Amino acid sequence: MNDTTVAAISTPNAPGGIGIIRISGPDALKIAAKVFKPMNSADIAQSKGYRAYFGSAEYKNEKIDEAVCLVYRAPHSYTGEDTAEINCHGGLYITKQVLRAVLEAGAEPAGPGEFTKRAFLNGKKDLAAAESVMALISASGKQAAVAALNTLEGNLSAKIKECCEKITGVCASLAAWVDYPDEDIEEISMAEIESVFESVKAELESIIKNYDSGRAVTEGVDTVIVGKPNVGKSAIMNLLSGFSRSIVTDIAGTTRDVVEEKIMLGDIILKIADTAGIHETDNPVENIGVDLAKKRLERAQLILAVFDSGDEINAEDISIIEECRGRKAIALLNKTDLPRVADREIIDRNFDRVVEISALTGEGAGELEKAVCEVLSAGDFDTNAACLTGERQRACCLKAANHLEEGLSALRSGVTLDAVNVCADCAVDALLELTGEKATSAVVDEVFSRFCVGK
Numbered sequence: 238m239n240d241t242t243v244a245a246i247s248t249p250n251a252p253g254g255i256g257i258i259r260i261s262g263p264d265a266l267k268i269a270a271k272v273f274k275p276m277n278s279a280d281i282a283q284s285k286g287y288r289a290y291f292g293s294a295e296y297k298n299e300k301i302d303e304a305v306c307l308v309y310r311a312p313h314s315y316t317g318e319d320t321a322e323i324n325c326h327g328g329l330y331i332t333k334q335v336l337r338a339v340l341e342a343g344a345e346p347a348g349p350g351e352f353t354k355r356a357f358l359n360g361k362k363d364l365a366a367a368e369s370v371m372a373l374i375s376a377s378g379k380q381a382a383v384a385a386l387n388t389l390e391g392n393l394s395a396k397i398k399e400c401c402e403k404i405t406g407v408c409a410s411l412a413a414w415v416d417y418p419d420e421d422i423e424e425i426s427m428a429e430i431e432s433v434f435e436s437v438k439a440e441l442e443s444i445i446k447n448y449d450s451g452r453a454v455t456e457g458v459d460t461v462i463v464g465k466p467n468v469g470k471s472a473i474m475n476l477l478s479g480f481s482r483s484i485v486t487d488i489a490g491t492t493r494d495v496v497e498e499k500i501m502l503g504d505i506i507l508k509i510a511d512t513a514g515i516h517e518t519d520n521p522v523e524n525i526g527v528d529l530a531k532k533r534l535e536r537a538q539l540i541l542a543v544f545d546s547g548d549e550i551n552a553e554d555i556s557i558i559e560e561c562r563g564r565k566a567i568a569l570l571n572k573t574d575l576p577r578v579a580d581r582e583i584i585d586r587n588f589d590r591v592v593e594i595s596a597l598t599g600e601g602a603g604e605l606e607k608a609v610c611e612v613l614s615a616g617d618f619d620t621n622a623a624c625l626t627g628e629r630q631r632a633c634c635l636k637a638a639n640h641l642e643e644g645l646s647a648l649r650s651g652v653t654l655d656a657v658n659v660c661a662d663c664a665v666d667a668l669l670e671l672t673g674e675k676a677t678s679a680v681v682d683e684v685f686s687r688f689c690v691g692k
């Protein structure tokens with residue numbers, strides 16, 4: 238249990254109907270009592286939990302605002318600690334004044350995610366559930382929100398626990414047999430170990446697959462728009478984002494920086510970069526843009542390759558086709574409002590998905606949305622299955638699956654059973670890192686550093 242009391246504004250840093258200043262820790266109620274004066278003169282410091290008081294927030298004996306104070310008693314609060322929440326009007330000045338009064342009354346400023354970190358440290362939620370809080374806050378669509386809520390409510394943790402129990406069940410029998418070979422312990426059959434390892438590994442792989450399908454709706458997919466100059470990349474970006482962010486111009490090579498935007502296509506989030514046309518140039522400034530575009534292209538999870546329907550496919554187009562080989566890519570044949578000159582055959586031969594589009598008239602935008610959804614197989618995302626939240630959890634799952642695979646190979650190649658046991662232990666450790674039971678403090682700190690202050 239933490240012995241410091243922390244406070245922060247939990248509502249957004251913007252004017253709103255209500256602003257909440259949350260105080261959590263052993264002195265939360267004592268500190269709240271110094272700032273909040275209830276109408277009925279009740280002693281907030283001695284209050285029972287689950288109480289709401291109407292009164293006023295004060296700073297240096299002057300009333301700041303009318304307010305309501307909610308009181309929670311440990312362990313029945315979000316953090317598991319004594320907590321007071323002062324609800325005042327959501328003006329920026331007012332909320333900051335109340336926070337200032339609370340800090341001067343003895344609270345320390347809460348760090349990013351500190352309330353949720355305390356909830357984790359106090360056993361209110363495991364690390365996987367804590368991470369889903371941030372995913373829920375940043376969810377920009379229904380599917381992402383449902384998936385995050387399911388994880389918050391323990392869907393994933395329950396599945397991971399089940400996997401751990403299956404592995405540890407085998408480990409216990411293995412350990413007994415390895416440690417006491419002379420005892421009359423029934424030898425666990427190879428087939429039994431193999432079947433448990435295989436089924437848990439398949440379970441983990443399906444969780445990873447579901448996460449990969451869902452990433453398009455939960456976190457967004459790194460996407461690049463590539464194409465030779467003037468094919469209409471910026472125009473397509475503008476069409477997609479619905480407002481002009483990059484300058485659309487007919488002078489070749491003017492889009493020199495990488496402009497990134499998050500856009501929603503149906504339920505899918507594309508983290509989309511409009512890049513300078515990848516082309517040979519002697520202009521050093523343009524070259525910077527071209528280099529940036531190449532880097533983005535390397536790590537992109539989806540490529541939108543644009544071709545000009547009103548122009549011949551030339552060597553520059555061909556080099557872009559080459560870049561897309563073996564990658565998740567959709568060809569966009571732009572400017573379909575102009576008479577067709579480009580040879581569609583060449584594009585059809587090189588891309589599984591070709592969408593005809595006119596950035597000028599907007600024709601084909603619906604087709605593009607359908608193609609993106611299909612290519613990213615976001616339709617396969619099951620929000621009710623165990624859903625991972627973020628790359629950290631994915632890496633833990635993958636590590637566990639790989640250790641089980643090592644265990645299976647060891648088993649099949651006749652290596653001693655204690656080696657198999659080591660693989661099983663490592664798999665369990667990776668899963669316990671996912672739920673936080675065996676995560677190092679560096680991992681925990683890193684997780685919460687990504688949170689916002691006030692959560």
Ligand code: GDP
Nearest residue numbers: 466467468469470471472486487572595596597
């Ligand atoms: P970028 O260099 O690939 O980013 O190309 P831009 O988006 O700057 O577009 C180059 C030129 O093509 C501009 O003059 C656009 O107005 C024009 N353009 C873009 N899309 C279309 C389209 O669908 N139809 C027609 N007719 N012109 C387009």
